[in-house]
Amino acid sequence: MTADEQKRATGEAAAALVEDGMVVGLGTGSTAAWFVKALAARKLDIRGVPTSVATAELAASLGMRLTSLDEVSSIDLTVDGADEIGPGLSLIKGGGAALLREKLVWEASRRCVCIADAGKVVRTLGAFALPIEVVAFAHKTTALRISDALADCDIGVRPRLRLKDGAPVATDGGNLIYDAACGAIPDPARLAEALKGVTGVVDHGLFLDLADEALIGRETGVERLV
Ligand code: 5RP
Secondary structure (H helix, E strand, C coil), X not given: CCHHHHHHHHHHHHHCCCXXXXXXXXXXXXXXXXXXXXXXXXXXXXXXXXXXXXXHHHHHHCCCCECCHHHCXXXXXXXXXXXXXXXXXXXXXXXXXXXHHHHHHHHCECCEEEEEEHHHECCCCCCCCEEEEECCCCHHHHHHHXXXXXXXXXXXXXXXXXXXXXXXXXXXXXXXXXXXCCCCCCCHHXXXXXXXXXXXXXXXXXXXXXXXXXXXXXXXXXXXXX
């Protein structure tokens, strides 16, 4: 299977986990889009909580009933992609700039299933540059503080402002994204705590102790990791 076929297979496998009546968190990205399409095709009586404007638009275009986190007490199941899957189902997310809404939805979910192609599985997190969402006000100052936090965690890199067509990428919430090309993150929990301690950082793409399981697309089929 190609990477895209693997993504599709995991999205379809995850859609099979959804039951009538559920409130379902809808992830963001190309893998999550396969899930949303497969789920919509099942025509279940469910409500979806999208993690981005893009996912909301896709789900609505497929006729899915949507709600928001503030309208439901909790979410039964969230399915979302990842940029890296490391030991213990530690994740890097945020390649699609949706990490804040994704984390809010994941944290409100009883069960979180990560779906990804095999190329996302790594021994050590950090080859994928870690997305960090910051408020726009004084973001350059915040970036300096982020460099200090990274250095405190033995990571000597400067985060780079994410640009698209020469302009800063704005998240759905109007914030900016910095990417830190760490190379390797020796202690993800320590780094997560250090980044959350920086004023101006809204959140970061380390998703630790959040995924309950992962469905990984392999050449031979879909493998379940718990
Ligand atoms: C968006 C994300 C995505 O889930 C992540 O970037 C994976 O995307 P894709 O499925 O397109 O590879 O975290 O913020």
